[in-house]
Amino acid sequence: MTPPLPRLYSFRRCPYAMRARMALLVSGVSFSLTEVSLKAKPPAMLAASPKGTVPVLIFPGGQVLDESLDIMRWALGQNDPENWLVDDREGSETHALIARNDGPFKHHLDRYKYATRYSDDGDAMSAAAHRAAAMEILVDLDTRLAGRLNLVAERPTLADIALFPFVRQFARHDPDWWASQPFAHLQQWLERHLSSPLFQIAIRKDASVDAP
Structure with a gap:
């Protein structure tokens, strides 16, 4: 059984x-x-x-x-x-990147994408201001990716997999605007992860496939 x-x-x-x-x-x-x-x-x-x-x-x-x-x-x-946990330790780049993504970046992403939802929470910043604040974080990621294919190593690690679904959400809110931004390294990084066979399976509704 x-x-x-x-x-x-x-x-x-x-x-x-x-x-x-x-x-x-x-x-x-x-x-x-x-x-x-x-x-x-x-x-x-x-x-x-x-x-x-x-x-x-x-x-x-x-x-x-x-x-x-x-x-x-x-x-x-x-x-x-695939050794995703290679840099997963207290004080590591991985921990810092994830903390910033799940904290400040997610805060600004939500208020950029769902501006009307947060219109009554006392936030004085506009959706455009939240987008600009998120952009500061994305500029740093783009700069980091200028020297390597992924965020902490040449190959993907926990940091890349933990972050790219949120960058995807940001990019999809206004695709034309996103495509016009000077984020060549970040845009290429995102596209590589979105086109990966693993993500293509994960995005399906039957993603579990009760793996053997």
Whole structure:
């Protein structure tokens, strides 16, 4: 009898869920996928993680991981065939890049992309001002990529996989404007990750494929 698999609750377009799915897929860990409707979240997911955000990974024994980075690190701790965790330590470039992405960049991204949603939260900055603030971070990433193909090494690592789904979200909000920006290195980096076979599998609704 096949033992039960960990179940991942996910939403295909969520950047947090994207990076969790990619880590699970590259690790080869078997898991089952439940694609969530954000308007009708499954009771089992909410019982396991009352905060109601994806991704949530529930193990057969009841253990729950409901932070994307925890899921990534757990999966890669089982198997890290591409050595994504090479720079994942306290005080590393990887930690600094992810902290800035998940903190200031995500703050400005949300208020640029969803300006009307945040119009009543007392924020005096306009959507254009939030875009400009996010741009300062993107300029730094572009400069970093001038000297290498990826953020901390020539090959992809945890930092690249953790960040590029959010840069994708920024770029897709106004594609024509994005294409006109002087971000040649960053734009090429993003396109490489978007066209990777791993991402092409991860973006599918049936991304789990119960990997052997």
